[in-house]
Amino acid sequence: xxxxxxxxxxxxxxxxxxxxxxxxxxxxxxxxxxxxxxxxxxxxxxxxxxxxxxxxxxxxxxxxxxxxxxxxxxxxxxxxxxxxxxxxxxxxxxxxxxxxxxxxxxxxxxxxxxxxxxxxxxxxxxxxxxxxxxxxxxxxxxxxxxxxxxxxxxxxxxxxxxxxxxxxxxxxxxxxx
Amino acid sequence: xxxxxxxxxxxxxxxxxxxxxxxxxxxxxxxxxxxxxxxxxxxxxxxxxxxxxxxxxxxxxxxxxxxxxxxxxxxxxxxxxxxxxxxxxxxxxxxxxxxxxxxxxxxxxxxxxxxxxxxxxxxxxxxxxxxxxxxxxxxxxxxxxxxxxxxxxxxxxxxxxxxxxxxxxxxxxxxxx
Numbered sequence: 184x185x186x187x188x189x190x191x192x193x194x195x196x197x198x199x200x201x202x203x204x205x206x207x208x209x210x211x212x213x214x215x216x217x218x219x220x221x222x223x224x225x226x227x228x229x230x231x232x233x234x235x236x237x238x239x240x241x242x243x244x245x246x247x248x249x250x251x252x253x254x255x256x257x258x259x260x261x262x263x264x265x266x267x268x269x270x271x272x273x274x275x276x277x278x279x280x281x282x283x284x285x286x287x288x289x290x291x292x293x294x295x296x297x298x299x300x301x302x303x304x305x306x307x308x309x310x311x312x313x314x315x316x317x318x319x320x321x322x323x324x325x326x327x328x329x330x331x332x333x334x335x336x337x338x339x340x341x342x343x344x345x346x347x348x349x350x351x352x353x354x355x356x357x358x359x360x
Numbered sequence: 361x362x363x364x365x366x367x368x369x370x371x372x373x374x375x376x377x378x379x380x381x382x383x384x385x386x387x388x389x390x391x392x393x394x395x396x397x398x399x400x401x402x403x404x405x406x407x408x409x410x411x412x413x414x415x416x417x418x419x420x421x422x423x424x425x426x427x428x429x430x431x432x433x434x435x436x437x438x439x440x441x442x443x444x445x446x447x448x449x450x451x452x453x454x455x456x457x458x459x460x461x462x463x464x465x466x467x468x469x470x471x472x473x474x475x476x477x478x479x480x481x482x483x484x485x486x487x488x489x490x491x492x493x494x495x496x497x498x499x500x501x502x503x504x505x506x507x508x509x510x511x512x513x514x515x516x517x518x519x520x521x522x523x524x525x526x527x528x529x530x531x532x533x534x535x536x537x
Contacts, residue, residue: 203489308517312380318492340485
């Protein structure tokens with residue numbers, strides 16, 4: 184089981200980044216994303232709507248108290264931070280975790296998170312994006328196999344050299360882009 | 361030389377995603393990002409300011425006419441699209457390109473881009489994020505070595521197990537987070 188915990192969501196400012204984090208968590212093989220910060224029903228609904236059409240058992244949940252999520256977590260906790268140890272040095276250990284909670288910071292990361300985490304892991308030591316950091320981390324954990332995962336959804340894309348080839352179950356109209 | 365071309369930037373809606381794309385392009389080893397769509401000086405300035413403090417020779421440029429960027433490009437063009445061929449099936453060929461232009465779509469991708477591109481490449485066939493797609497593509501092209509790239513900047517992060525270890529040249533005050 185792999186879960187992602189997104190800290191400090193702000194409705195006005197973070198809507199798109201938090202949406203992308205949820206979509207990345209799902210597409211790259213995590214089972215659930217927990218959002219903390221401001222409660223945002225439409226954020227959860229937009230990810231759930233993708234899961235409904237595109238398949239898989241991905242879940243979203245709002246959790247007011249993120250420290251509780253960490254306390255209750257049965258396995259290891261991996262905090263993504265540009266100050267941590269290189270992801271490729273930790274990948275083997277991360278793969279061996281039975282239950283992994285990946286914590287993605289928000290605007291201000293509380294200092295006790297570094298202590299609460301079993302791993303503080305960085306994806307390069309340069310500033311970039313929590314979205315790319317999460318995708319690379321999950322890619323290392325699943326060793327690239329996540330990109331071939333079959334979600335068995337109502338909408339399926341058939342890879343092609345040029346143009347679009349989309350297979351839709353009857354009654355499914357709109358394609359998410 | 362590796363360049364990224366971001367299509368259809370909208371100042372109000374895309375500021376953060378376009379910023380993250382620029383930071384990912386830089387951190388993951390590209391040389392330049394071209395933005396098309398709405399002209400946004402503050403977007404370019406924010407990426408340039410990161411490059412100035414964190415090092416490396418990364419450049420940003422606004423280009424009104426994206427078709428011209430493609431026409432003038434001396435090497436291959438790779439269009440990132442969820443409808444394309446799997447990135448891991450194309451990685452070897454992409455690595456062999458001397459000059460690679462990676463095109464990242466905006467809200468609506470014009471149909472002729474599929475024709476203009478030498479490669480239409482997908483990072484999974486699920487909806488997620490142009491930010492994660494770009495990071496995985498560059499990661500495959502540089503085979504993970506981009507994560508260890510030395511930018512020689514005024515600010516340097518020294519990886520550590522817990523907490524923050526940042527080395528700053530004298531006179532450099534603020535840390536980008």
